Amino acid sequence: MRSNCFIRVLGPGILVALLSALSAVANDVGGTTFFENEVRPLLVKYCYECHSQESGKAKGGLLLDRREGWAMGGDAGPAVVPGKVAESLLIASVRYEKPDLQMPPKSRLNAGEVAVLERWVAMGAPDPREAALEAATQKKQIDFAAARKTWAYREHHAAPVAVPAVKQADWPREEMDHFILARLEASGHQPAADAPARALVRRLYYDLTGLPPSPEEADAFVDSMNREGEAALTTLVDRLLANASFGETWGRHWLDLARYADSNGGDRNYTYYQAWRYRNYVIGAFNADKPFYTFVKEQLAGDLLPWETDSQRREQLVASTFLSLGPKMLTERDKEKIRLDVADEQIDTVGRAFLGLTLGCARCHDHKFDPVSQQDYYALAGIFRSTQVVMGTRNGCVNVASWVERPLPVPEPQRGELEQQVSRLELIMRLKVEKDFKQKSGGKKTLDDLPLAGVVYDEADAELTGAWKSSTLSPKRFGETYIHDDRQEKGGRQALFRGSLPESGVYEVRVAYSPGGNRSQSVPVTVEAGDGVHEIILDQTKEPAVAGLFQPVGRFEFKKGARANVILSNRGTSGYVMVDAVQFVAVKDIAREAEVLAMSGGGADPIFKMSAGELSKALTKQIDELKDAELAMAPRDAEDAGDCHLRIRGEVAQRGPLVARNFPQVLYSGPPPVIPSGASGRLELANWITGPQNGLLDRVMVNRLWAQLFRRGIVGTVDNFGIQGETPTHPELLEHLAQRFRASGGSMKALIREMVLSRTYRLAAAPESKLAAVDPENRLFGRHQPRRLSAEEIRDSLLLLGGRLTLERGNATAGSYGEDLDGKIDAAKLPVRSVYLPMARNNLAADLEVFDAANPEVTVGERTPTTVPTQALYLLNSEVLQAQARELGAGAYLFDNPDGVTHLYRRVLGRPPHPAERERAVSFVSDGGRDREQALADLAHVLLASTEFLFLD
Numbered sequence: 016m017r018s019n020c021f022i023r024v025l026g027p028g029i030l031v032a033l034l035s036a037l038s039a040v041a042n043d044v045g046g047t048t049f050f051e052n053e054v055r056p057l058l059v060k061y062c063y064e065c066h067s068q069e070s071g072k073a074k075g076g077l078l079l080d081r082r083e084g085w086a087m088g089g090d091a092g093p094a095v096v097p098g099k100v101a102e103s104l105l106i107a108s109v110r111y112e113k114p115d116l117q118m119p120p121k122s123r124l125n126a127g128e129v130a131v132l133e134r135w136v137a138m139g140a141p142d143p144r145e146a147a148l149e150a151a152t153q154k155k156q157i158d159f160a161a162a163r164k165t166w167a168y169r170e171h172h173a174a175p176v177a178v179p180a181v182k183q184a185d186w187p188r189e190e191m192d193h194f195i196l197a198r199l200e201a202s203g204h205q206p207a208a209d210a211p212a213r214a215l216v217r218r219l220y221y222d223l224t225g226l227p228p229s230p231e232e233a234d235a236f237v238d239s240m241n242r243e244g245e246a247a248l249t250t251l252v253d254r255l256l257a258n259a260s261f262g263e264t265w266g267r268h269w270l271d272l273a274r275y276a277d278s279n280g281g282d283r284n285y286t287y288y289q290a291w292r293y294r295n296y297v298i299g300a301f302n303a304d305k306p307f308y309t310f311v312k313e314q315l316a317g318d319l320l321p322w323e324t325d326s327q328r329r330e331q332l333v334a335s336t337f338l339s340l341g342p343k344m345l346t347e348r349d350k351e352k353i354r355l356d357v358a359d360e361q362i363d364t365v366g367r368a369f370l371g372l373t374l375g376c377a378r379c380h381d382h383k384f385d386p387v388s389q390q391d392y393y394a395l396a397g398i399f400r401s402t403q404v405v406m407g408t409r410n411g412c413v414n415v416a417s418w419v420e421r422p423l424p425v426p427e428p429q430r431g432e433l434e435q436q437v438s439r440l441e442l443i444m445r446l447k448v449e450k451d452f453k454q455k456s457g458g459k460k461t462l463d464d465l466p467l468a469g470v471v472y473d474e475a476d477a478e479l480t481g482a483w484k485s486s487t488l489s490p491k492r493f494g495e496t497y498i499h500d501d502r503q504e505k506g507g508r509q510a511l512f513r514g515s516l517p518e519s520g521v522y523e524v525r526v527a528y529s530p531g532g533n534r535s536q537s538v539p540v541t542v543e544a545g546d547g548v549h550e551i552i553l554d555q556t557k558e559p560a561v562a563g564l565f566q567p568v569g570r571f572e573f574k575k576g577a578r579a580n581v582i583l584s585n586r587g588t589s590g591y592v593m594v595d596a597v598q599f600v601a602v603k604d605i606a607r608e609a610e611v612l613a614m615s616g617g618g619a620d621p622i623f624k625m626s627a628g629e630l631s632k633a634l635t636k637q638i639d640e641l642k643d644a645e646l647a648m649a650p651r652d653a654e655d656a657g658d659c660h661l662r663i664r665g666e667v668a669q670r671g672p673l674v675a676r677n678f679p680q681v682l683y684s685g686p687p688p689v690i691p692s693g694a695s696g697r698l699e700l701a702n703w704i705t706g707p708q709n710g711l712l713d714r715v716m717v718n719r720l721w722a723q724l725f726r727r728g729i730v731g732t733v734d735n736f737g738i739q740g741e742t743p744t745h746p747e748l749l750e751h752l753a754q755r756f757r758a759s760g761g762s763m764k765a766l767i768r769e770m771v772l773s774r775t776y777r778l779a780a781a782p783e784s785k786l787a788a789v790d791p792e793n794r795l796f797g798r799h800q801p802r803r804l805s806a807e808e809i810r811d812s813l814l815l816l817g818g819r820l821t822l823e824r825g826n827a828t829a830g831s832y833g834e835d836l837d838g839k840i841d842a843a844k845l846p847v848r849s850v851y852l853p854m855a856r857n858n859l860a861a862d863l864e865v866f867d868a869a870n871p872e873v874t875v876g877e878r879t880p881t882t883v884p885t886q887a888l889y890l891l892n893s894e895v896l897q898a899q900a901r902e903l904g905a906g907a908y909l910f911d912n913p914d915g916v917t918h919l920y921r922r923v924l925g926r927p928p929h930p931a932e933r934e935r936a937v938s939f940v941s942d943g944g945r946d947r948e949q950a951l952a953d954l955a956h957v958l959l960a961s962t963e964f965l966f967l968d
Contacts, residue, residue, distance in 0.1 A: 046141030054135045057128055061119045075663060082142035090380075090389075090663040091116075091671040097140040100133050116669065155381075159680045162386035166746050167371075167736040168681050171710045176751040188245075189773040194748035199797050204789070206774075207781035207798035212240040214968045215777055216251070217925050218799075221967050222724055222771065223255040225264035225808050225848075226815055230921040252771055256764055260822070260848075262302030265763070267807060267850045268723055269297050271878070272368040273314075273337055276871035277829035278836035280342040280856025285409055285835050288642040289420060291827050293336035294850070298824075300334075307716060307761030308705040311369060314338070315701040318421070318649045319694075325424035332423060332649040339404045339648040342856060342872055345416045350518050350575055352667045353416065358399035362392065367874040369704060371715040371736035374679070379665030385737035386681040393661045394677035394687075401656035401676075401695035407444030409638075411631030413451040413517070417444060423645040433644060440637045443622055445604070447630040448517055467562075468608035469522065469600030472512045474498050477594065481508030489529035491563055497529065497595035500585040507585075512597040514579030519545075520655060521572050521602045524581060525565035528555050528593035535590035543580040544571035553583075555593055562612055565598050573599070603654055642830060652695040678703050682711060711736065713753035717766060718743075719876060721752070724770050726800035727793060733876040744794045780968040801968050803880055806866035807849035810895070813959065814846055816922055817899030818906075825851025843895055865889045890960040900959055904952025913937045915951055923958040 058079050065072050067080035077089030085094040085105065096102040108118040109129050117123075124132075135141075162168055178190050179197035186206070187193050199206055210218065216236040220228040228236070239247035255261060275294060279285045300310050312320065315338070317331035341360040347353040359378055366374030376382050377392035409417035422433045449468065473494040483498040500508045516522065524542055528534070534555035542549045551568045559566040573579045579599065585592040600608060611623050622633060661671035676696045677687040688699040704712060715736060722728035729749045732740035743749045752766070759765050770776055781787060781798045793800045804812065814820035825847040832838060836855035842862045845852055852860055854871050865885055869875040890896060903922060907915040916936040920928040928936060940950045958964060 046138050047143050049138065050135060050141050050143065053131045057124070057131060061122075061124065080144070082144050085140075085142075091661075091669070095136055095140050098137065100136050103136050106133055106136055114668070157381065157386045157388055157680075159386055159684070162681045163684070166743065166749075167714065168386070168711060170708050171713070171754055171757060172750060175754055176747050178751070179747070187774055189769050191748060191752065191769065192774045194745050194751065195775045195796050198745060199795055202795060204786050204795065204797055207778045207784055207786065209774075209777050210779040210799060210968065212237045213926055214779070215240075215248075218967055219251060219255060219771060221804065221808060223252070223264065223767075224258055224260035225267070225805075225811060226260055227812055227925060230925065233925050248777075249772065252768055256768060259302060259824075261764075262298040262300070263848055263850050265301045265723075265767075266294070266298035268719075269301070270294060270850070270854075271869040271875040272719075273297070273340060274342075274364060274871050274874055275340060276342075276854045276856045278853075278855045278858075279345060280872060281344050282346045283409070283415060283835070284837050284855065284857060285345070286642075286829055286832060287340070287648060288827065288830055289646050289648045290336065290340060291825070291829065291851075292333045292647055293340065295824065295826070296330060296333045296336075298850070301763065304762055304764040307756070307763055310334075310761070311705050311712070312701040315365070315704065316697040318651060319698040319701075329423050329647075332421060332647045335650055336648040338399075338402060338650050339418055343405060343416070343418070345405070345409060346414055347416070348414050349667065350416075353405055354400055355396065355662070355667055357404050358396050358402075361399045361402075361404075362395050364874050365395075367734045367876070369715065370679075370682075370711050371718075371730075371732075371734060371740070372679070372711075373735060373737060373739075378662075382737075384739050387679060389661060390674055391677075391679045391681075393659050393674040395679070395700075397657070397659035397674060397676040398696040398700055400659050401653050402650050402697055403653040404650045407441060408448055408634070411447055411627075411634050413448050418648060419650055420641070420646040421649040421651065423647055425645050429645075433646075436637070436641060436644070437646070439622075440634075440641060442607075443630060443634045443637055446622060446625070447627065447634055450625075450627045450630060467565075467598060467600070467612075468604040469598055470514065470516060471596055471598045472514065473596050474510065474594050477510040477512050477597075479508075479510055483508060483510070483594065489531075491529045493527045493564060493596035497527075497593060499594065500588075500592040502589075502591055505585050505588060508592070509582060509584040510594045512581045514573075514581065514597070514599050516573050516575055516579050516599055518601070519573065519575045521570055522579075522599045523567050523570045523602055523605060525559075525561060525567050525598040525600065526553060526581070526583065527565045527596035527598070528553075528559065529595065530555060530558050531591070532556060533590050535585070535588035535592050537588055538592050539584055539586055539588075540568050541580075541582040541584075542569065542571055543578050543582070545574040545577050545579075546572040555590075565596070570602060638834075643827065652693065652697070654693075656693055656695045682709060707757060710753060713756050714749055716763075717752040717756050718749060720763065720766055721770065722877060724767070724776060725793075725796055726802050728877075731792075731794075734874060745796075799968065801966050803866075803966050805878070806863040806868040809866055809965065810842065810849045810862050812964075813896055813899045816959075817902035819846045819899070819902070820848065821846050822848070829853035829855070843898075862889075862893070862895060896959055897956065900956035901952045903955035903959075904948055904950075907951040907955070908948040912941060916940060916954065919951065919955050919958060923955065924961075924963050 062079045064070055065074045066077050066084070068078065069080065073089070075089040075091065077094055078084030079094070088094050088104075091104055094103065094105045100106050104116070107113060108116045109124050109132055111117045111123060178193045181187065181193055181196045182200055183196060186196055196206065209215075213233060216228055216233050220226060220232075236247065236251055239250070273293075275290070277287050277290050279287065313331050313334035315335070317333070317335035320331050322328040322331060338361055341357065341364060343357055343360075344353060347356070359375055363373070363375030366372040372385060372387065373382070374387055374392060374395065376385075377387045377389050379389070381388045403419055405416045406419055407417040409415050420437065422430070422437050424430065425433060449470075471493070474497055475494070479498075481500075481504055484501045485496050485498050487496050489497070498510070526540060536554045536556055538553040538555055540551040540553050542551065549569060549571060553566065553568060557566070561567065581597045583592065583594050611620075622630065625633065658673050658675050661674050663669035663671050675687045676690055677683070678700065683703065688696065688703070690696040690699055703709065714730075718728045718730050719733055722733050729743045729745050730736060730741055731744075755769075756762075756766055775796055776799070778797070778799045780801045782801070784798060786795070786797045790797065811820060828845055828847065828851055829836060832840070832853060836853060836858055840853050840855055840858060840860040842849075842852055842860040849863060852863070856871050859868055859871075867878050867880050869878055903919060906922075907918045909915075910918050913933055913936075916933055917927050920926060920932070920936075936954055940947060940954060942950065
């Protein structure tokens with residue numbers, strides 16, 4: 016670094032004296048003169064073009080034409096720290112110290128110009144330019160205090176929301192009905208009539224189980240409603256809520272939010288062999304009515320929660336798969352970038368799914384609309400960057416990453432065996448990356464093939480200054496030869512090793528040499544690392560500590576892609592200076608290396624001496640053996656867990672200030688959480704996000720439940736409660752439901768039950784009513800909104816009606832497709848409920864994609880229905896639909912006319928045909944020129960493709 020060179024030239028005593036003298040000048044008028052004569056011309060010449068009000072530019076948010084400009088700084092913070100040259104970004108940028116921060120970008124300042132700026136900062140940065148920055152150029156500050164008072168972000172009201180009085184006191188059935196009716200009455204409108212019992216039973220079955228009622232079930236409900244009234248409705252709702260299909264239907268809603276998929280997508284569509292466990296966990300959670308707050312905690316930090324039984328631990332580990340499910344660019348070579356990209360995807364998903372906030376929009380700058388700062392983003396990024404999801408290599412290629420999989424609790428001895436298998440898999444991955452990187456970086460192996468960890472550079476890799484002498488005299492050497500200075504040309508010989516490391520982290524640096532009594536006791540070693548330049552004195556008369564060959568000289572932090580240099584010289588030495596090799600070994604690998612070295616004479620695992628090709632084969636074999644094992648895609652806290660640097664404009668390489676891990680300020684005004692050393696902060700995040708002070712979590716969730724049942728949310732934009740989203744149509748109702756949800760302990764079943772038993776839910780669609788004309792979007796909820804069946808409901812109904820649907824719980828349905836899910840997903844071969852079908856990113860099953868199944872790349876709180884020609888073509892030509900129509904026709908063939916026609920109408924549409932329908936259908940089936948069974952199949956096909964079947968009133 017320039018500053019170190021500067022120190023060496025001047026000497027420490029002279030430098031101290033100079034800085035003392037300069038600081039005394041800071042308060043003198045001479046400082047202003049120096050600025051005007053020396054500094055301002057440089058700023059005008061090189062900086063104003065991109066950083067002044069006159070040019071209309073403030074790149075990076077930085078202005079340099081006023082003192083307040085550099086003091087306030089830009090995206091990376093203050094540009095100048097008066098009196099502190101080394102801490103001033105302006106000086107670092109003109110010195111070209113960092114490859115990502117070099118100014119001016121087109122032409123570098125000469126040494127004299129840099130010295131002027133250094134002297135100016137050391138003087139205290141005197142600057143007479145007193146004019147304040149224009150308000151328009153200053154960064155707009157977010158008023159968090161004001162934002163916390165708004166409807167979305169405020170805490171729960173201390174007192175329950177008052178239930179409004181209504182004129183029609185006998186109309187409401189639940190408290191929520193009062194809010195709906197009061198708004199209707201205030202608008203001068205009346206709610207629609209109640210839906211007929213036959214329409215209501217079909218609505219309840221689909222909304223709660225995703226399947227239609229049988230004709231017998233529908234008839235029984237209609238009869239019960241006529242006899243028992245409200246009691247019949249309550250009995251049916253309780254029975255459907257207890258049905259296993261409830262969890263499959265409502266679990267599917269949550270899986271949309273969780274961007275659930277059985278494959279990675281992105282650049283490599285690898286199969287997630289263990290993702291199905293999370294899917295089944297979600298289904299089980301809804302069926303068991305797991306408290307919502309526990310549900311959320313387990314998904315954010317299940318691997319960190321305490322447990323009492325193996326069964327509980329199993330659920331918690333599987334739940335945390337939520338964080339690992341997202342798509343990843345596994346071939347990204349910059350491992351810090353993939354790490355931050357994974358964290359970004361997690362932040363975006365957590366923000367949308369739990370908080371209805373687009374937190375990911377603050378990665379590069381403060382949110383353009385919502386009260387979310389870039390600092391908020393990186394406070395969360397520190398938590399998720401400290402969570403390890405991506406690791407190792409999936410296919411043996413050093414540039415294709417894999418993901419963490421952890422053993423689930425199983426009985427002994429299988430538990431110990433499984434843990435050993437997983438540890439071995441991760442070790443093979445690490446050895447493969449290590450081996451490949453040694454080859455890529457020019458690292459050598461010893462003649463004895465010692466299983467050394469990390470990256471090793473032989474003396475042949477060094478850049479040599481002066482005449483070094485090659486030798487093979489000592490048997491203790493790395494590689495074929497080593498070199499020494501022959502005790503000549505002292506101060507004129509140097510060996511520079513330029514390292515290249517596979518990942519960022521703390522490494523132990525070791526130097527290899529052959530010891531002896533005539534060696535130098537004071538060999539200067541310089542280590543240029545990411546955390547600075549370090550000078551070490553090495554005594555080469557002593558036996559090296561590692562394998563009698565390598566001597567550790569210290570542990571230093573290095574960044575992948577940044578400098579990793581080790582310099583040995585003979586400056587100031589008297590004896591022989593030996594140069595053999597340099598080793599960089601990650602601190603986390605030292606214990607493993609020591610254990611293997613101790614067994615290198617025999618007994619060591621053969622993988623330590625495998626070639627790169629052999630390791631690739633071993634890796635493939637180990638992955639294949641574990642794909643059906645009891646594992647979960649559970650994350651874990653990273654070894655280097657800690658706070659994260661803000662990234663200027665979101666650029667990974669452009670580091671700004673270190674940001675303490677914390678929660679979004681619009682929802683939290685307290686001090687940063689106390690996070691134990693080595694912990695990610697996810698447990699603290701999970702506790703905070705589910706805490707009673709976070710009303711937003713409750714509002715978002717109750718709004719999602721409401722939207723699923725009433726076809727639109729009280730807040731119409733279910734995934735966005737920010738400025739760009741809609742405001743609630745019934746804010747008091749939203750708060751009322753959120754309070755009740757919190758008071759219930761987060762019982763999703765209880766709230767769903769209350770909603771479907773409400774008078775509002777049972778209203779008729781009434782599409783031709785006056786209310787529909789004045790309120791086409793049904794923002795008043797004065798009628799029921801029809802909807803098309805979901806893709807899953809259509810397919811499941813077809814299979815059920817055709818007698819092919821199995822109601823057994825599905826398991827690892829994606830595993831049979833191999834290591835990736837790029838091939839055709841043939842749903843016809845899997846007669847399970849659609850929630851159990853393989854969900855392949857970039858390759859959804861056609862039966863689901865055509866009817867707008869959720870995109871598993873992102874959080875989807877509300878599917879957007881389309882009406883496109885391919886849907887009509889599917890209904891006409893689908894082999895699945897035709898096959899089920901034939902099955903229905905065969906069943907109807909057992910009845911004589913017109914009973915066969917009536918049977919089809921009751922099976923498909925849930926009602927008998929009207930007289931005119933029966934007459935036309937019987938005529939169609941009885942046509943003498945047609946095969947009767949085929950005619951019934953064709954009639955079934957027509958009914959299955961009808962609007963009445965495909966839409967739910």
